[in-house]
Amino acid sequence: MPLVPKRMGGYNFRSENESEMGDQAEKNENEKMERIRHSASHVMAEVIQSLFPEAKFGIGPVIESGFYYDFDLPRTLTPEDLPLIEARMAEIIAQDLPFTREEVSKEEARSIFAHQPYKLELIDEIPEELMSIYRQGSFVDLCRGPHVSSTGEITAFKLLSIAGAYWRGDEKRPMLQRIYGVAFDTQEELGRYLEGLAEAAKRDHRKLGQELDLFSFHEEAGPGLVHWHPKGATVRRLIEDFWIAEHLKRGYEIVYSPHIAKLDLWKMSGHWELYREHLYSPMDVEGQEYLIKPMNCPAHILMYKTRLRSYRELPIRWAELGTVYRYERSGVLHGLTRVRGFTQDDAHIFCRPDQLEDEVVGVLEFAIFMMHTFGFHEHEVLLATRPERYAGTIDIWEEATETLERALKRLALPYRVDPGEGVFYGPKIDIRLRDALGRRWQGPTTQVDFNLPQRFDVTYVDSDGVAHPVVMVHRTVLGSMERFFGCLIEHFGGAFPVWLAPVQAMVIPISDRHLDYAHKVAAELQAEGLRTQVDVRPDRMNLKIRQAQLQKIPYMLIVGDKEVASAGVSVRLRSGEDLGSQTLDTFKEMATEAIAQKTS
RNA sequence: GCCCGAGUGGCGCAACGGUAGCGCAGCCGACUUGUAAUCGGCAGGGUAGCGGUUCGAAUCCGCUCUCGGGCUCCA
Numbered sequence: 001m002p003l004v005p006k007r008m009g010g011y012n013f014r015s016e017n018e019s020e021m022g023d024q025a026e027k028n029e030n031e032k033m034e035r036i037r038h039s040a041s042h043v044m045a046e047v048i049q050s051l052f053p054e055a056k057f058g059i060g061p062v063i064e065s066g067f068y069y070d071f072d073l074p075r076t077l078t079p080e081d082l083p084l085i086e087a088r089m090a091e092i093i094a095q096d097l098p099f100t101r102e103e104v105s106k107e108e109a110r111s112i113f114a115h116q117p118y119k120l121e122l123i124d125e126i127p128e129e130l131m132s133i134y135r136q137g138s139f140v141d142l143c144r145g146p147h148v149s150s151t152g153e154i155t156a157f158k159l160l161s162i163a164g165a166y167w168r169g170d171e172k173r174p175m176l177q178r179i180y181g182v183a184f185d186t187q188e189e190l191g192r193y194l195e196g197l198a199e200a201a202k203r204d205h206r207k208l209g210q211e212l213d214l215f216s217f218h219e220e221a222g223p224g225l226v227h228w229h230p231k232g233a234t235v236r237r238l239i240e241d242f243w244i245a246e247h248l249k250r251g252y253e254i255v256y257s258p259h260i261a262k263l264d265l266w267k268m269s270g271h272w273e274l275y276r277e278h279l280y281s282p283m284d285v286e287g288q289e290y291l292i293k294p295m296n297c298p299a300h301i302l303m304y305k306t307r308l309r310s311y312r313e314l315p316i317r318w319a320e321l322g323t324v325y326r327y328e329r330s331g332v333l334h335g336l337t338r339v340r341g342f343t344q345d346d347a348h349i350f351c352r353p354d355q356l357e358d359e360v361v362g363v364l365e366f367a368i369f370m371m372h373t374f375g376f377h378e379h380e381v382l383l384a385t386r387p388e389r390y391a392g393t394i395d396i397w398e399e400a401t402e403t404l405e406r407a408l409k410r411l412a413l414p415y416r417v418d419p420g421e422g423v424f425y426g427p428k429i430d431i432r433l434r435d436a437l438g439r440r441w442q443g444p445t446t447q448v449d450f451n452l453p454q455r456f457d458v459t460y461v462d463s464d465g466v467a468h469p470v471v472m473v474h475r476t477v478l479g480s481m482e483r484f485f486g487c488l489i490e491h492f493g494g495a496f497p498v499w500l501a502p503v504q505a506m507v508i509p510i511s512d513r514h515l516d517y518a519h520k521v522a523a524e525l526q527a528e529g530l531r532t533q534v535d536v537r538p539d540r541m542n543l544k545i546r547q548a549q550l551q552k553i554p555y556m557l558i559v560g561d562k563e564v565a566s567a568g569v570s571v572r573l574r575s576g577e578d579l580g581s582q583t584l585d586t587f588k589e590m591a592t593e594a595i596a597q598k599t600s
Numbered sequence: 601g602c603c604c605g606a607g608u609g610g611c612g613c614a615a616c617g618g619u620a621g622c623g624c625a626g627c628c629g630a631c632u633u634g635u636a637a638u639c640g641g642c643a644g645g646g647u648a649g650c651g652g653u654u655c656g657a658a659u660c661c662g663c664u665c666u667c668g669g670g671c672u673c674c675a
Contacts, residue, residue, distance in 0.1 A: 076604065163670030164603025171672060175603050178670070206668095210611080219648075219666050278674085324675085329601050330666090332673065344675060445675085480675045511632040538632075546636035560634055572635055 033185065034062045039099060039136075039147045040089070040157045040183040041067035046139035047088040048073070048179075057141070058118045058167055058176045065193060066157075066182035070165055072118070077177050082159045085179070089157070096152030097137045101145060103130050113142060118167060156190035157183035200437055205489035206335040212494050212551060214485075214502075215336065224333040224340030226482055231502035234531070235488075236481055238500050240321055242373075243345055243478070250366055252317040252347060257299030259323065263289035269298045270455055274424070278326040296322035297449075297474060300348045301456045304470075309460040314470070315351035315359055321481065322346045336486030343481040349473040352460065356400070356471050360407035360429070360446060363475045367431055367444035370477045373598060374484075375491060378434040379443065381413050384421035391425050392450035400448045401427045425451035435491040443487075446475040495552040495574060498594040505532040505591065506548040507569070510541050510560035517564045521557060521584060528588055530595075549574055554600070555591060 041060035048055050048071055058070030104112065106123060109131055113119035119142050123131065134143045136151055148154065158181060165178040184190040201207070209215045214232030217225065228236060244254060263282050266272040271279065271294060282289035293299070300318050309316070323343045332338055349359050364381075371379060383404055386397045404427055408415050415429070422428055426448035433443045449472040452458065459467040478484040488496070498504055505525055509518040518534045525532040535544040541558065548556045557569040562581055569587050571579040594600070 079605075161669055162604065165671045166602075169672065171602065175671075177603075180670080217666090223666065326675085328674075329672080331601065331603095331671085333667095338674070342675065346675095442675090476675070478675095483675055508635090510634060513632075540631090540633055540638060542633085542635070543637055549636055556635080558635065562634085570634075576636080578635055 033183075035146055035148045036154055036185065037062040037067040037183045038143075038145075039151065040154050040181060041069045042099075042134065042136060042139060042141055042143070042147065043089050043092050043151055043154060044085065044159070044179060044181060045069050045071075045141060046092060046137055047085050049139055050088070051085070056118055057116055058165075059122070060141070063180075065184075066160070066180060068165075068178050068180045070167070070176040070178045072174065072176050077162045077179070079162065082162070082179070086157075086159050092137060093151045093154050095137070096150045098150045099134055099136045099147040101147075102133050102135070104133055105129060106131065109133065109142060112140060154183060155185060156187045157181055158190060158194070196437060200439070200490075203437070203490045203493040204335075205337075205486040208489050208494040209336070212502075214489070222340070223330060224328060224338070226336060226339055226341070232485070234502040235496060235500050236485060239478070239481065239484070243321070243370075244319075246366070246370070247317075247319045247347070250317075250362065251315075252319040255300065255303060255318045255320050257296055257303075257320060257322060258293070259325075260285075260290045260292050261298065263291050265298050265302075266291050266294075268455060269295075270451060271295065271298075278328070280325060280327055292325045293322075294324050294326045296320050296324065296344065296346045297348055297452055297472075298456070301452060301458055301472075304350055304458060305456065309350070309470075311352055311460050311462045311468075314460055315349050315355050317347060317349045317359075319345075319347035336482045336489075339482050342483065345476050345478040345481065345484075347475055349475070350458065350460070350470045351473070352462070352468075353399075353471050356403050356448070356473070357407050357410075359473055360404055361410055363446045363473065363477075364407060364411055364413065364429065364431075367446070367475075367477045371431070371433060371443060374488060375497065376433045376435065376443070380432045380434075380440075381408065381415035382418045382421070382430045382432065383408065383415050384418040384423075384428045384430060386427065387420045387422050387424060389424050390422070391454075396450055397427065400450070404429055404446075404448070423447055425449045433487070435487065436493070437490075439490075441487050443479060444475070444477045445479075446473060448473055492600075493552075495554075495600065497598055497600045498554045498591065499596075499598045501552070501554050502531065503533055503551065503553050504530050504595075505555040505557055506544070506551075506553045507532060507534040507557045507559060508541055508544045508548065509534070509536075510558065512538060514559050514561075514564060518559050521559060521569060524584060525588065525591075528592065530588075530591055545572065549576075554594075555587070557587070 038061070041062070045057060045060055048069070052073050054074055056072035058072065060067065060069030106126070106129055109123045110120060112133065113123065122142060132143060132145055134141055134145055134147055160180045160182060163178045163180065164175045166175050167173040182190065182193055184193060209232070212231060213229050214235070215229055216227045217223065218227060221227070247254065260283070263272065266279070275294060279294055280292050282291050300320070303318070304316065321343050323341065325341045328338060328340050333340070349363070351359050368379070383401070385401055386394070390397065408429065418430075428445055428447035430445045431443045433441045435441060453469050453472050458470045458472065460470050462468050507518045507522050509515050515536060522532045522534045535548070537544070545556055545558070552574055554574055556572040556574075558572060559569055563569055566581060566583070568581050568583045570581045571587055573579065
């Protein structure tokens with residue numbers, strides 16, 4: 001279940017006035033920005049045309065915060081080209097050239113773009129006979145518009161990066177060179193956006209993972225395989241303990257399943273056929289082919305089928321922190337958010353059709369509870385409906401989709417329909433989070449499955465004594481431990497709330513003669529379950545504070561002569577706030593309260 | 601997988617055809633300090649790997665691996 005930040009340029013840092021704007025004002029503002037961005041893209045294309053008269057043009061649309069344009073060029077661009085292109089764009093903007101719109105027939109368009117194969121392809125796909133073109137300066141482009149009235153209205157822009165991109169996103173077609181840029185109404189907004197990028201870079205979980213000693217990857221072990229260091233593992237264990245406890249509260253049972261299974265099982269499930277590109281090659285075990293598991297569901301189904309199941313025992317909710325391995329193409333791996341081995345916080349619910357709605361409601365409530373607990377307070381909900389390729393009948397799809405909608409309505413959850421975005425085996429509800437920087441991540445998902453129950457003949461005996469197909473729901477409330485951890489690191493910028501902090505308190509003795517007392521304090525706190533360490537190095541207090549601060553340890557407990565005398569600690573928070581000396585009991589109370597409340 | 605860029609001591613960087621340097625961390629020593637870096641010393645790599653060009657290669661070329669930004673895909 002995806003939990004990936006939107007692409008570059010997709011970072012959507014909230015502008016200060018965003019929440020105060022009315023809907024209409026916001027809409028106008030968005031339209032204006034789109035015009036500016038789209039126009040900037042045309043100006044960039046004009047520069048490219050002047051630099052490379054033989055350039056072939058792809059498309060140059062608006063994206064979140066900016067724009068891009070795809071070009072087929074005689075040579076590859078380098079990052080050094082960007083400032084030059086920017087400078088030329090600035091010249092065109094300074095000339096304040098008007099954008100003019102014309103309507104032309106298909107035939108005229110074909111002759112205007114006679115040497116532009118990509119444009120010709122687009123023209124051929126436009127159903128209408130008339131289409132619009134826009135000109136500015138020496139540049140003309142096939143374009144629906146709208147644009148700003150003249151180039152001078154493009155006030156603040158910056159080119160960010162160059163990337164390869166297949167024509168129409170199809171890897172069988174030529175790869176074009178794409179330039180990404182951002183544009184805003186004012187320099188201030190552009191500045192704020194760039195600051196946002198810098199802030200995001202500081203919070204990058206890959207960087208923090210190294211600085212905070214949380215996890216690593218190894219060339220020797222292979223890409224996309226996470227090694228959890230003690231501190232990262234501590235956070236993970238705390239999340240998992242909490243996860244298990246909350247599942248038990250909600251009537252789930254915890255199961256475990258093996259990491260490999262015979263190839264035949266994966267043929268039976270359909271994964272071998274439909275999911276092949278993500279599977280690792282079979283391994284030979286005494287002449288039998290085995291596969292390392294990409295999913296947990298078949299195992300849960302086998303366990304379900306060990307005996308007849310009565311309608312009375314449904315719903316059955318089986319949860320597993322199941323580690324799976326999926327082949328991902330080397331180019332798509334990304335830190336913790338896209339890996340080749342990961343642990344899903346998986347669960348499968350087997351229920352009767354009449355129970356589906358309640359189960360979905362339960363899952364959604366659970367998912368939202370988890371998100372809130374981990375500090376994510378904004379989310380959007382998407383209902384993904386039947387795709388082109390699907391299992392089952394249209395009737396079951398409609399019924400299930402309606403059930404999902406009823407569940408959403410019962411919870412009064414605002415949602416959007418995402419047409420055709422369901423999985424082939426059933427409709428689903430995805431929840432997207434917004435993190436501390438306003439970036440959207442894909443979070444929990446709930447999927448109805450018509451395929452597996454049928455393939456494995458998963459049934460229950462109803463009150464009529466007859467076997468009926470069970471309804472199966474796959475769901476996660478976090479996604480995967482790896483991806484969720486990555487998201488969490490970025491959300492908190494590494495400063496985990498106290499209950500999750502790998503080290504909760506660092507005792508800092510001012511001089512060596514305070515060491516004994518420091519150890520006594522630490523022992524007492526450890527006895528209370530607080531993860532406490534003593535910085536015993538013969539270094540200055542200031543250095544120890546600095547390092548504890550950089551490690552984002554919630555509490556720094558400075559102990560010197562005063563504290564020894566008063567049996568207390570001087571508490572400094574990672575915010576920089578100095579709470580001064582207090583008794584150890586007072587501190588313990590404060591810390592246990594923060595842990596219980598799961599606050600920072 | 602594809603396009604572009606990059607791999608230099610544990611980490612962050614410099615040297616960019618002419619004996620690989622700096623800071624942090626580490627080790628040793630001195631200092632024993634009141635809320636974000638005490639001082640001094642020592643040690644540590646032959647430049648991701650393999651092959652080539654050259655009198656000479658971190659520097660140029662080729663292949664491989666890994667990482668970054670994208671395309672595509674996804675938990």
